[in-house]
Structure formats: structure tokens, C-alpha cells
Amino acid sequence: MTKKSMTRREVVRVLGKSALSALPAAALAGGRQQSAKGPVPGPLLQVAIVPCPDYGPETLAAAVRAGWRSSRPPDVRNKRVVIKPNMVDVSPDRPIHTDPRLIEALILHLGDLGTREIVLAEGTSHNRDSESLFRRSGYEALAKRRGIRLVDLNYDDIRPVKCVNPRATLLKELYLPETILSADVIISVPKMKTHKLAGITLSMKNMFGILPGMKYGWPKNTLHWNGIPLSICEINGTVKTHYSIVDGVVGMEGYGPVMGTPRKVGVLVMGDNALSVDATAARVMGVDPAHVDYLAMAHKIKLGSLRREDIAVAGEKIEKVRADFVLIPEYSLLRAPKG
Amino acid sequence: MGPTKAMLSHSLPRALDFIKANQNPDGGWGYRPGGQSLVEPTGLCLLALKPRGDKAAMIKGLDFLKACQKDSGAVGINPQDPEGGWMAYAALLAFHDLGAAAEERRLKDWILNFEDASSRFTPADIKAIAGDYRYDASIRGWPWTLNTTGWVEPTALFIIALSRAGVPVTDKRIKSGVDLILDRKVPSGGWNFGNPYSKAYELEASTMSTALALAALGAAGVQEGRPAVSSGIRFLTLSLAGDTSTASLAWALLALNCYPTGAALAPKVSARLAGQQAADGSFRQNLFETALAFIVLSDTAILVRTPGKGR
Numbered sequence: 001m002t003k004k005s006m007t008r009r010e011v012v013r014v015l016g017k018s019a020l021s022a023l024p025a026a027a028l029a030g031g032r033q034q035s036a037k038g039p040v041p042g043p044l045l046q047v048a049i050v051p052c053p054d055y056g057p058e059t060l061a062a063a064v065r066a067g068w069r070s071s072r073p074p075d076v077r078n079k080r081v082v083i084k085p086n087m088v089d090v091s092p093d094r095p096i097h098t099d100p101r102l103i104e105a106l107i108l109h110l111g112d113l114g115t116r117e118i119v120l121a122e123g124t125s126h127n128r129d130s131e132s133l134f135r136r137s138g139y140e141a142l143a144k145r146r147g148i149r150l151v152d153l154n155y156d157d158i159r160p161v162k163c164v165n166p167r168a169t170l171l172k173e174l175y176l177p178e179t180i181l182s183a184d185v186i187i188s189v190p191k192m193k194t195h196k197l198a199g200i201t202l203s204m205k206n207m208f209g210i211l212p213g214m215k216y217g218w219p220k221n222t223l224h225w226n227g228i229p230l231s232i233c234e235i236n237g238t239v240k241t242h243y244s245i246v247d248g249v250v251g252m253e254g255y256g257p258v259m260g261t262p263r264k265v266g267v268l269v270m271g272d273n274a275l276s277v278d279a280t281a282a283r284v285m286g287v288d289p290a291h292v293d294y295l296a297m298a299h300k301i302k303l304g305s306l307r308r309e310d311i312a313v314a315g316e317k318i319e320k321v322r323a324d325f326v327l328i329p330e331y332s333l334l335r336a337p338k339g
Numbered sequence: 340m341g342p343t344k345a346m347l348s349h350s351l352p353r354a355l356d357f358i359k360a361n362q363n364p365d366g367g368w369g370y371r372p373g374g375q376s377l378v379e380p381t382g383l384c385l386l387a388l389k390p391r392g393d394k395a396a397m398i399k400g401l402d403f404l405k406a407c408q409k410d411s412g413a414v415g416i417n418p419q420d421p422e423g424g425w426m427a428y429a430a431l432l433a434f435h436d437l438g439a440a441a442e443e444r445r446l447k448d449w450i451l452n453f454e455d456a457s458s459r460f461t462p463a464d465i466k467a468i469a470g471d472y473r474y475d476a477s478i479r480g481w482p483w484t485l486n487t488t489g490w491v492e493p494t495a496l497f498i499i500a501l502s503r504a505g506v507p508v509t510d511k512r513i514k515s516g517v518d519l520i521l522d523r524k525v526p527s528g529g530w531n532f533g534n535p536y537s538k539a540y541e542l543e544a545s546t547m548s549t550a551l552a553l554a555a556l557g558a559a560g561v562q563e564g565r566p567a568v569s570s571g572i573r574f575l576t577l578s579l580a581g582d583t584s585t586a587s588l589a590w591a592l593l594a595l596n597c598y599p600t601g602a603a604l605a606p607k608v609s610a611r612l613a614g615q616q617a618a619d620g621s622f623r624q625n626l627f628e629t630a631l632a633f634i635v636l637s638d639t640a641i642l643v644r645t646p647g648k649g650r
Contacts, residue, residue, distance in 0.1 A: 126532045128492065129547045131584035131623070157375045160419075170486060196537065214377070214416060217425065217483025218492065218532055225456065225487055259540040 044312040045305055046072045047271035047280045051316055052249050054266075060105035067245070067270035068109065070314035074242040074272060077114040079184035083107070084241075086190040086206045087122050088257050090136040095262050098191050098247045100138035102268075106189065106245065107146050118146075121179050123153030123209045126219040130154060153177045154213035164237035170226040174238055175215040187243045188274060192251030192281055194260055198228050199292045199331045200285060201257050202278040203244035204303075207235045229294035236274060236303055244277040245270045248284060253325035265323045267316060275304030276311045283308075286324030288336035347636065350613070353620030354633040355391055358384045361626055366399030367417075368626045377416050378407055382429025383630035386436055386641055401437055404430050412445030413453075423449060425483045425493040428500040432642070435504040447504060450497055451512050455479040455489035473536040479512070480519035489516075490533040491523050491548050495555035499643060502558040517559045520552050524567045529574030546578045550590035557597025558643045572601055579608060585622050588612045589631045596639045609636060 048071040052063035083106060085098035103120065110118055120143055124130050130152045134140040143150035156177035163171045180186065190206035198205055208223060208231070216222050223231040246269040252260040269281040275298045279289035289295045289306040299306045319339075327334060362368060367376025368384045385400045406418045407430065413423025414430040427450055434443035457476045460468070468476040480489030481497045494516045502508055508517075525535045529544025530552040536542060553571050563569055575591055583591070592608045595601030612632055615622055622632045634641045 127545055127547075128532075129545060129584050129587055132546070132582065132587065135582060135584075155370045155374075157369070213483075214379070214426070215420075215424075215484070217487065217490070219490075221482065221487035221490070222484055255538065255540060259537060259542075 045271065045273045045276040045310055046070075046312050046314065047269065047273075047276050048314045049280065049284065049316040049318065049321060050268045050270065051321070052266060052268045055099055055101040055249055057101065057105065060102055061108065063268050064102075064105045064109045064245070064270075067268050067315070071243075071271045074185045076110055076185055078116045080117045080119070080182065081110055081115050081185045081187060082119045082121050082179060082183035084186060084188050084206060084209060085120065085122055085139070086193075086201070086209065086247075087133060087137050087139070088125050088209075089127055090133050091258075094258070094260065095191065095250050095252055096193075096258055097137050098189050099249065100142045102245070102247050102249070103139070103189060104142055104146065106187070107142075107148060118148045119151055119179060119183070120148055121151040121153050121156075121177070121210075123156075123177070123212055124218070125209060125213070128154070128213060128218045151177075151179045153179060153210055154218075156212060158212050158215060161238060163234050165230075165234050169230060169234055170222055171231065171234055174235065175212060176239065177210065177212055180210050180239060185242045186240065187245065188241045189245045189247060191257075192246050192248035192263075192265060192269075192285065194253050194256040194285075194325055194327060194331070196255055196257070196328060196330075197224075198232075198294060199327075199334050200278075200282055200287055200325075202246055202281050203241060203274040204232050204236050204278050204294065204298060207239065207241065207274075208232070210239065211235065229297050232294040233297050233301060233303065236298065237301065241274045243270070243272050244274045246277060246281045248281065251285070251325065253285075253327075255328055261326075263323060263325055265321065267321050273304040275299065275306055279306035280311060280313060280318065282306075283318045283336060284321055284323065286322055286336055287327070287334045291334045347613070350616055350620075351633060351636055354616065354622070354629050355388060355620075357620035357629055358387055358626060358633075359393065359396060362396055362400065366401075366403035368400070368630075370625055370627050372624065372626065375417065376403055378404065378414055378426035379416075379429045380627040380630065382426075382431075382433040383627055383634065385433040387630040387633045389436055390637075397437060401433065401439060404433055405439065405442055408442055408446065412449035414446055414449075422485045423453065424485065425481070425496060427453075428493075428496040431500040431504050435500075436641070443504060447501065447506060450481075450501060451506070451510070453481060453497075454485075455482055456486050457488040471536075471538055472534045474534070475522050478519045478522055479515045481516065489519055491520055491530050492532065492551050494519050495551040498555040499551075499558050503642060503644065508559045513559055517556060517561060520555060521561075521565075521567050524552075524571065525574075527574075528570035529578070530571065544574050544578075546575065546583055546587040547590055549575050549578070550587060550594040553594035553601075554590060554597060554643055557594065557645050560645075563598040563600060568598065569600075572598060575601075576604060579604075585612070585615050585625070585628050585632065588615070589622075589628065589635050592635045593639050593642055596635075597643060597645045612636060 048067040050063045050067040087097040158175045160173040188203040195201040248265040248267045251263045253263040254260040271277040282289040361372040363376045367381040414427040465476045480494035483493045498516045525544040529549035595605045622628045
């Protein structure tokens with residue numbers, strides 16, 4: 001396996017000239033690994049694609065167990081685990097948010113593994129009424145049923161943390177919730193969706209939701225002004241996601257992340273490196289991850305890898321489960337060729 | 340039917356006990372007991388406590404808010420925040436109500452100059468936004484945070500606070516904020532965060548955004564006869580028939596009291612909100628919501644003195 005390090009010229013092109021002095025050493029050739037980084041060179045990254053045809057509790061339990069076993073899961077014994085679902089909004093007709101039945105299966109699985117505490121945490125992005133959204137999404141009832149804390153990250157205690165890329169961005173510091181900063185393990189559980197401003201939204205984009213609305217607003221407009229690809233990379237470069245599970249049982253295609261239509265795929269995509277999980281899920285959606293701006297940028301700054309040859313896929317083959325999601329015209333060029 | 344006299348005289352004051360018991364040592368309040376002190380819950384808790392006249396608690400709380408004010412007059416989310424932002428609305432309400440005249444004057448000036456970054460849009464940007472989201476991005480409102488664009492809710496909150504603090508509703512910034520709110524209405528009624536459409540799709544209105552928009556329009560003297568207001572009240576009435584959060588109920592009560600049709604519906608909403616008070620006196624163990632609920636159940640004029648209602 002050959003790995004090409006990012007050159008100074010590439011860094012300047014992707015992040016701007018002033019980024020050079022501010023990027024972590026790990027982002028450049030021969031650099032030191034930074035704490036929020038994924039595994040860079042070395043052995044193949046491991047991602048599991050697990051069949052999961054429906055949201056039945058037995059189906060989900062078996063799929064989560066199988067995917068966990070066949071990827072490289074974090075050690076969660078005696079750890080405080082924060083689960084970050086995706087809940088940009090809630091609709092009875094459209095699968096906008098991560099299905100609570102998948103979250104419940106994960107909670108039960110983590111409980112079996114001996115976690116110390118499990119927290120379900122989300123910071124909704126444009127509707128400030130999280131009490132209502134938590135109720136309508138089923139997360140409130142789930143948290144009560146399973147005796148776990150449900151945290152509204154929009155109003156959590158916060159602390160500024162130096163951004164991985166402080167000189168080339170509006171986000172000199174990221175104000176982050178204590179629930180996230182004090183987590184031993186963060187598990188991102190997004191919905192498999194297309195996105196009108198980012199092309200697709202999976203594990204890395206899901207992390208927009210950890211930024212507190214009380215500091216960044218509803219919508220978190222600073223992230224838009226900063227540029228969505230850059231913001232995604234800066235958040236994921238600063239905060240490490242330890243494991244990702246993409247809810248592709250039923251995803252959303254077309255005009256996502258809110259106004260799209262349901263698309264049944266029947267899989268979970270799981271792994272410890274968010275970029276590689278996203279790249280694999282993108283391929284399942286019929287999207288070339290190298291054409292998705294933020295995934296390409298994340299690859300260049302070594303938040304992991306999106307290259308097929310760097311990712312060992314366990315479970316189903318991508319070609320077998322590939323379901324070409326309907327893309328809006330602006331993103332039609334993201335389509336991956338067949339075969 | 341509204342809350343009974345017994346509810347108001349016996350239960351409601353317990354909200355103040357809850358607020359008082361959860362003041363942080365730095366003088367401020369967090370959203371939850373023991374949480375970091377922040378400007379929004381602190382401002383509202385001070386407004387709620389004022390009628391009780393607990394001077395020591397109020398001085399400490401006011402000192403916390405004063406510590407949040409920068410040399411520029413800006414107020415952010417807490418004393419450490421280097422920038423001003425949307426929570427300044429709550430500080431302005433408190434500075435005004437508690438007679439911190441110098442701080443109020445500086446903050447008012449800052450809010451009136453708090454830039455809506457849409458002023459940086461090119462004509463091409465404005466045209467593109469008009470095509471995709473169907474609103475006029477040349478109309479200035481207020482953003483949530485520095486260097487971002489105006490949205491419905493911060494615009495509404497600043498209109499409520501500025502008009503309560505005596506800025507005339509004819510002020511050009513308030514008038515422009517009113518125009519922004521009217522321009523961003525969802526065609527089938529009500530408001531959301533600020534995008535009525537996304538391409539071909541009409542986006543849904545929400546209870547909280549609609550309540551805040553209506554309260555701000557009421558504070559600015561916009562009459563019920565305006566189609567946006569009447570359809571907003573219709574949306575609000577329908578949405579209140581379903582499951583509604585505590586904060587949305589409280590803002591809705593404030594909004595309904597601004598209009599004759601709404602005022603007729605208010606007693607029912609008032610009873611529903613009062614019924615959500617917990618045994619410890621709080622509303623959902625949330626200090627901001629407890630203070631807001633207390634204020635709107637006891638006297639909505641603390642937040643909005645509707646022009647034309649003679650208050």
C-alpha cells in the first residue's frame with residue numbers, strides 16, 4: 001500500500017495560505033499524529049457493511065453485534081460513551097432523523113459490553129425547540145425507557161477549545177459542550193442521506209450537531225459562512241469520533257437532509273474511522289467520495305482515508321448493496337461510475 | 340378558562356423560590372440548576388425576581404450581567420465570550436427594568452449597530468437567495484452571532500427588547516426588522532427559523548418561531564388586520580392543539596396577548612402552561628423556562644407593552 005503525503009502546495013490550495021503554520025504537524029508529510037486524527041498510514045482501515053433489512057429489534061441487535069465484531073470497535077468497558085444521533089428535524093412522513101430503534105439496539109449492545117455510562121446527546125441545528133423535537137423523535141421516551149441521560153447540546157455547559165486550524169478560519173476557537181469534551185468514547189450514528197448543500201451527509205457532517213446553538217445560532221450560520229467543507233474538517237480534526245454507525249436501513253435521497261424521499265437500502269455501515277465509513281457509505285449510495293468536497297479535504301489532511309485500497313470492507317460487498325441515491329442536479333457529478 | 344386564582348397566588352410564587360435557590364455564586368443563572376451562568380437565563384430570572392424585591396439577589400445578578408458587557412457595549416453569552424451576540428436581548432431587558440441606565444444606553448447602541456452580514460451580499464447573491472429561498476436578503480434584521488446573517492428569531496427577540504427599552508418602533512432598524520419578519524413568513528401561515536422555501540419546497544412553520552415573530556410584530560405595533568399576522572395567529576392556534584413544549588407555550592401566550600383574537604384564546608393557554616409547573620416550583624427544572632413562564636403568567640407587559648393597548 002502506498003500513501004502519498006499532502007504537499008505544502010496542496011495544503012495551501014485546500015485550506016488557504018495562512019493554514020500552513022496552524023495545521024497540526026500530522027497533516028503534513030512526516031508529521032506527528034494529533035489526538036483527533038484517525039489512523040493514518042499503516043494497516044488497512046476496517047469498515048463493516050452489515051445487512052439490516054428492517055428496524056425489528058432482533059434484526060437490529062444481530063446487525064449491530066455483527067458489525068461491531070467485524071470492524072475495529074473502541075474499548076467501551078467502564079467508559080462513558082456519548083451517542084450522537086442525527087436529528088436536524090422530525091417528520092412523520094420523511095426519515096429525517098436516525099431511527100430511535102437503531103439507537104436502542106446500540107444502547108443495549110453497549111450495556112452488554114459493560115459501559116459505565118451511556119449518554120444520548122444532540123444539538124438540533126435550525127429548530128430551537130429541542131423539547132418538542134426530542135419528544136417527537138422518540139428519543140425522550142427511549143432515554144426514559146433505558147434509563148440514560150438525554151442531553152441537549154445546544155444548552156450544555158461549554159468551553160472554548162483551540163481549533164485545529166485557527167488561522168485560516170472564522171472558528172478560531174470551537175465552543176464545545178462539556179458532554180462531548182468529557183466523553184471517553186463518541187459514537188456518531190447518522191442517517192444515510194443526500195444533502196442540498198454538502199452533497200451527502202453521513203458521520204462527519206453529523207458532527208455539526210455538537211456545536212452549541214446558544215453560541216452558533218439556529219441555523220449554525222457561522223459554519224456556513226466559514227464554508228461547509230472546511231467547517232466539517234475543522235470540527236472532525238478537533239474532536240475525534242471513535243466509532244460510526246450509518247443508519248442505511250432506510251435513508252433519504254433527493255432534496256435532503258429534510259425534504260427528500262425515503263430510500264430503502266437495508267444496511268448499516270460501521271467502523272472506527274469516520275472518513276472511511278463515510279467513503280464506504282458514499283459508495284453504497286452510488287457516490288464517488290473523492291468528488292465530495294469535504295471528504296476529499298478530510299483525506300488530504302489525513303483524517304483517515306477515502307481510498308478503496310486503504311479500506312478493508314467486511315460483510316456485504318459494496319456492489320451487491322449499492323443503491324444509487326437520487327442526486328439533485330447540482331450534485332449529479334458526484335455519481336460514481338458502475339463497476 | 341385561565342389558571343385559577345389559587346394557582347396564581349399559591350403555586351406560581353414557588354417558581355421564584357426555585358429561581359432564588361438556584362442562583363450561582365457568581366450571581367448569574369444557568370439554564371439548569373448548577374449549570375454555567377449565562378446571559379439569557381440570568382436576564383429572565385432577574386425580570387421574574389424584580390417584583391419580589393430581593394435586592395441582594397438582584398444586585399448580584401445585575402453585577403453578573405454588567406461583567407458580561409464589553410467596552411464596545413456588546414454582551415455575549417457570558418463574561419468570557421469575546422463577542423456580542425443574540426443573548427444581549429435578555430441583558431437589555433434586565434438593564435432597562437432594573438434601572439442600569441448607563442449599561443442600557445451602551446447596549447442599545449451596540450444592538451442598533453449589530454451588523455446583519457447580509458449587507459455584504461452582492462446583487463448576484465441576493466438574486467440567488469430570492470430564487471432558492473424566496474426571500475429578500477437585502478432586508479436587514481439581526482443575526483444570532485457576529486459575522487452571520489439575520490434570521491427570524493434573533494430579529495424578533497431584539498425587536499421585543501428594544502421596544503420594551505423605549506426605542507421608538509419608527510426606528511429604522513426596528514422597521515427593517517419588522518419588514519424582515521413579514522418577508523420571511525411561510526405562505527401557508529406562521530414562521531420558521533427564516534427560510535420560507537428551499538427551492539421548490541415550502542418549509543414548515545414552527546410554533547416557537549411563529550410565537551416569537553407574532554410577539555415582535557405586536558411589540559412593534561403591527562395590527563392583527565395584516566394578513567401575515569392573522570394567518571400567523573391561525574397557525575399558532577392550530578399548532579397549540581397538539582403537543583407543545585413549555586417554552587413554545589410561554590412564547591405563544593406572550594404572542595396571543597398582543598392581539599384581540601389571540602387574547603381571547605390566552606386564558607386556555609395560560610391554564611395549560613400553569614399546569615406544567617412541577618412540585619418543586621420549576622418548569623422542567625429549567626431556570627430560563629421557569630422565569631419565562633412566571634413572567635408571562637403573571638404579567639406579559641414585563642416583556643411587551645403592545646402599542647395601542649394603552650399600557
